[in-house]
Amino acid sequence: MYIPIIGLEIHVQLKTSTKMFCGCDAHIWGEPPNSHVCPVCLGLPGALPVINKKAVSQVIKMGLALNCKINQKTFFERKNYFYPDLPKGYQISQHRQPLCVNGLLPIGDKKISIWDVHLEEDTAKSIHIKTEASNQKQATKKEGYTLIDFNKSGVPLMEIVSAPDIRSAEEAVEYCKLIRQIVRFLEISDADIEKGQMRFEVNVSLQKLKTKNKKSKTKEKLPDYRVEIKNLNSFRFVQKAIEYEIKRQKEVLKKGGKLTWETRGFDEKREITVSQREKEQAKDYRYFPEPDLPPIEISNEEINQLKKEIPELPHQAYNRLIQTMGLNKVQAKILSREKSVLSYFDRLIQTDLEPKKAANTIINHPELISRFSPYKLVEYLKREQSGQITDEVELEKLVKKIIAENPKPVRDYLAGKTEVLHFLLGQVMKETKGKADAKIARTLLKTNLVH
Amino acid sequence: MEICDLTLTEALNGLDKKEFSSQELVQSCLQRIDQVEDQLNSFITVTAELALKQARKADRLRSQGEKMALLGIPVGIKDIFCTKGIETTAGSNILKGYIPPYDATVVDRLKKAGAVIIGKLNLDAFAHGSSGENSDFGATRNPWNLEYVPGGSSSGSVAAVSAGECLFSLGTDTGGSIRLPASFCNLVGLKTTYGRVSRYGVIAMASSLDCPGPLTKTVEDMAKVLKIIAGPDHLDSTSLLDKLGQIRLNKTDLKGLKIGVAEELYPSQDQEEKTDADNIGLNEDVCLIVDAAINQLKKLGAEIKRISLPHTKFAVAAYYVLVPSEISSNLARYDGIRFPYSNRSGKNFWDIYTDTRGHGFGREAKRRIMIGTYTLSSGYYDAYYEKAQRIRTLIKRDFEKAFKKVHLIVAPTSPTPPFKFGERISDPLKMYLSDILTVSANLAGIPSLSLPAGFDRRGLPVGIQLMGPHLGEELLLQVGYAYQQTTNWHKQKPDLAVNG
Structure with missing residues (x-):
């Protein structure tokens, strides 16, 4: 018997007028590539970040909504790694001192612990262009090139990290949905998944359950491995990825196999997870305090004010x-x-x-x-x-029906016998057991009785 | 003596009195560049046409009665400041061909004050170095003696001003890169309080320490330039909100002023026993010159007090942990993806990274990237980065305590006079120790002014530095001014400039 141990990391793009560390317009959806960029979000030499205070307030609000403790003395850090969509070679993020920590979110009768809610900047977007292979021999190799759109680079990004308190794919989806509802209620993000404003990473492992003790099922300590599935961009994929992963891990364990720390991707077409990186290749992000930004101090007044703004x-x-x-x-x-x-x-x-x-x-x-x-x-x-039907839409539907059902009187009316209107009105009244508003019904008949 | 050999103050007077035009002044500098640049290699880029155009405009404005503070004065910019439309290399091959789309805040302020940009000055690549020898564009030579280094990393910035190729220049000081070369080339160099001058648009070496500042021929010139470039900048979150007040250069005596001499930076020469400070390796001539300078300050009325800065002996060690850490991160963006220099012969983007960085960076940059990557790695962070930060705090406190007892601290800028090419370049540790007397001010974030103080027996310049408390620039300049009123060291010019 195994219990799934599931934790989630949810990224939400915040709704601010400008980007996280520069003055660029943050409304990037559907805009031409590289039209919302400047030296800062392009990571050009010499450019320096300036904190978007609105984004900080929004993350604090989220933290308060999730019953977190707010770290009133906090700072940004650099997360160092290389990738073409990361122009500076580091992401300004938080690590040692996130804005919000130790929260709790009730889902039904259960409480999910929130480890932290922190603030960072989004990366740029890579667009891979496939080209025809130049000759037959190379046709099997990957061909093409990559373009980078920096509009997304530097958009404020909130990350919500849960404890591994989730026990099923359904519960995970329920949690994700509630998080989306909360950020929308707080009006800090539209959390439009289609537009990439909300993205998910899940980590899944299986814990063996001991049943020797009859009184209570005692759990063993948490599993010594964890499989992380990155870049999930819909609720359905969250569900499918977890379901697949539970099944896969069960099979490995049943066969006596051993599971290791691993990062896996989700193949959306086949709905399976695929290994990307094992622990030996795990990244060391070399976090250190961002020297370009002074530490942040958040006052009690500010927190109280934000508390008041939470609906x-x-x-x-x-x-x-x-x-x-x-x-x-x-x-x-x-x-x-x-x-x-x-x-x-x-x-x-x-x-x-x-x-x-x-x-x-x-x-x-x-x-x-x-x-x-x-x-x-x-x-x-x-x-x-009171009985009277005064709803024009409803009455119009009925009038159209009566007109359709009485072709002869309609022809007569149109031929000039206006007294037929009384007959048709009578039909409407009969249909509604006399409850239709006669005045409205008559007007509607007239407007609908046209060639 | 040509008009390019005038001080900034003299040149402004000449322009005001219509003794010459800005065009003539720029022509004079360009002519000097033609004469000496083959020997000095101060410039990476000379923007002659642009400078002449700006000079014509300056003359026109001046004739219309325009009174901008630096109108028509030719300035050289260390090639680590971004200049809109002008190639900016940081002295490294990896940025060759890069043309920034924007001006550094400081460059923008100089332009708005009417200064004429005459070119971009040579430096140790990414400002990593104390001799100028780490430039990928060839080393700059010392105008006082071509066999000697001009000091680094602002090597071109000092050689150019000293030789009259421009009237003043901009440099950056992360661990002494303005003061050390200033002392090697007989100039005035100011490392400002951290945050006093905006870093926006200055290609980062170590973000928490980088201080842009001017290099000038006199303290009076220094005050004029500082007034323009200092002050808050909303584009740099670490810039201080304090505005620089009026700098009154009127002190002629220093009565009531207490000047400290720190045991750790300048041990008393009569001591028999060895002290911690002996590893500084103070040169005999330097000691004679510094003693004379201290006597001069005494003569002016200052009281000299011996003080202690006990943690400064760890400064170089802490500095060479913190600086490479930040460098390893700051240099990550040069990856061959967005800049002209890109090696794309490999199979995938990882190959682009390794090939571009492998070939594009010089030995010193690679050395620092390796050290910094190591010191930030998980498992080593606490032992290196975190510990170095603690030392930094202790050094800062040492200075805070000291400034409760004295107004200023005086020390040699460099333990030795200029050294010869090749003397230290093969031994990184030896090169790093060139900064032993300057890095403490950077770690403490305080201002420090290097002043010409004499010449060694070979005729090479030696400087002293005055260190002041947080935001103490005005006091430093006042004392420096008083010193220059009674000394002539700063008026000496290299033969190269005199003979043309």
Whole structure:
């Protein structure tokens, strides 16, 4: 019997007007390559970074939302490694003293520990161009070249590192989704996965479970290896990668094999993980304090101010909806998913609408939400309750149906026999058992009765 | 004597009185460059046409009544400052052909003050060196004697000013790279308080220590240039917010001033017993000259006190851990991906990295990258980098304590007068020890001014340095000014300049 031990590292691009360490416009999605660059984010000799304070505040907010301790004396460090998308040859990041540490996020009845939330800069984007092999012999070799788009270089990036507290692929996805909801509620990122604004790395290992002691299942100490799967860019891939990895590791262990520290990539087409690097080749990032930036000090006042700016979070709203509004879990889940929906609900119940009725209306009639403000929706519902159908969209559907079902009277009307309108109106009333607003129905008939 | 041999102050007066034009001044410098550059090799790039164009513009502005502080004055820039549109190499092959799209803040400030850029000056590649011999563009020679090094790393910056190829220059001082060459070429060199002058656009050697600063013929000139380049810069997060006030150069005596002489930097010469400071290897002539300078300061009314800076004996050791650590990271960007120098004969980008860096960097850069990579590696970080940082803090405290007792500290700039080519280049440790008296000020972040103080028996220049407290530039310049009012060392010129 094995238990999966899963930890997650989530990267989220922050929503700031400028990049992390320079004045370049950070709205890069869909922009022409290398159009949002300057000496700083291109890593040109002599250029120096300047901290984007907004990004620092945003990460502190996230830390507070995840119940972290805020390191009030902190600093940036250089993470040194070579790669063409890393123009300076180091990434400005945090290591020894992250902005936020030791947090906790409840998921259902469970609590996931958050090791740290820190701030860094994004890398550039490599675009690999494949070309035709110049001759038959070389056709088997990889051919092509790589272009680099530096627009993404220096975009503020928040990394949220969880403890290995997650026990299944489903739980991992649930955690990822909640993190996305939280950053959206905090309005610190759009976390649009399609646009690469949210990316995942998972580490998975299996722990053998001892069952000798009947009273309680005692666990052995954490496994002495860890497999890291990098560059996952959808919830589905997170799920698939973990599922595959659990299966793969189980098979190795069952055969008596030994698992080692390893970095694996995810093959999106085959939905399997592929080995990239073993521990012997593990990187030493040679972290040291970034000498180009002075240390950061965060005051109590600043933290208190940021605390005030934190709205009710999705998991908190979920609990409130169940506990004080009397909604069921499904209703609560749907309503707490998006900030706009939740605030619509909250405004709706500020009228005299009963919470359950409000919840059902929102859940069952999403089309009404987009059409009415909460106040207008209540008016509409009242009219509907009184029996009269005043909704133009609904009535128009019906009018069209009556017109379609009565070709002869329609022809007569169009030929000039305007009194036929009474007959058609009668059909509408009959269909609605007399509840249609006659005035609206008549107008709708007229506008729809055209050649 | 040509107009290129004037001091900056004299030249400004001449321009104001219409004794000559900026064009003539620049022509004079260009002519001197023509005459001596074959022997000196001060410049990597001479921007003659651009300089003449800027000079014509300066003359026009001056005739319109424009009063910019350095209008029409030709300046040479150490080739480690980025200059928009002008090749900037840092003295290394790996940056050959690189043309920056922007000006360093300091260059921008000089331009806005009307200075005329006459060219980019030679240096030890990436400022790694104390002799100028590490340049990939050939060593610069000392105008006082061509067989001797001009000192480094700002080798071109001192040779050019000393020989009249420009009226003043910019250098950088990470461990003595302004002061040591200033003392070797009879110039005034200022290492400013860390953060006093913006590093933006200065190609980094060791970011936590690099200090850009001027090299001039007199203290008066120094004050004029410092006024322009110093001050906060929002592009450099480590630049200090303190503004430089008016520098009043009016002291003629030093009554009430206490000047310290540190046992560790300049041991008393009458001591019989050996001390820790004996490994400095002080040259006899240097001692005579420094003694004379101290006497001169006394004569001016200063009180000389012996003090101790106990941790400075660890300065070179700490310096050569911290500096390579930062260098190993700062030089990572030269990878053959974005700069003209790129070796693409290999199979993949790892080959581009190793081939480009393997061929593009010189021996000293590679040596420092290796040391720095080692000292930052996991398992060694605490033993080296962390420990060196602690020593740095202790040295800083030594100076803080000392400045409670004295206003300034005086010491030789270099333990020896200029040395010959080849004398130290094959022995890195020997070369590193050239900086033994200068690195402490860098580690402490304090300002230090090197002044001409005499000549050794071979006629080679020797300098003294005045170290002051954090942001103490004004006091240093005032004392330096008083010293220069009663000495003539700074007025001496090399024969090369005199004979043309």
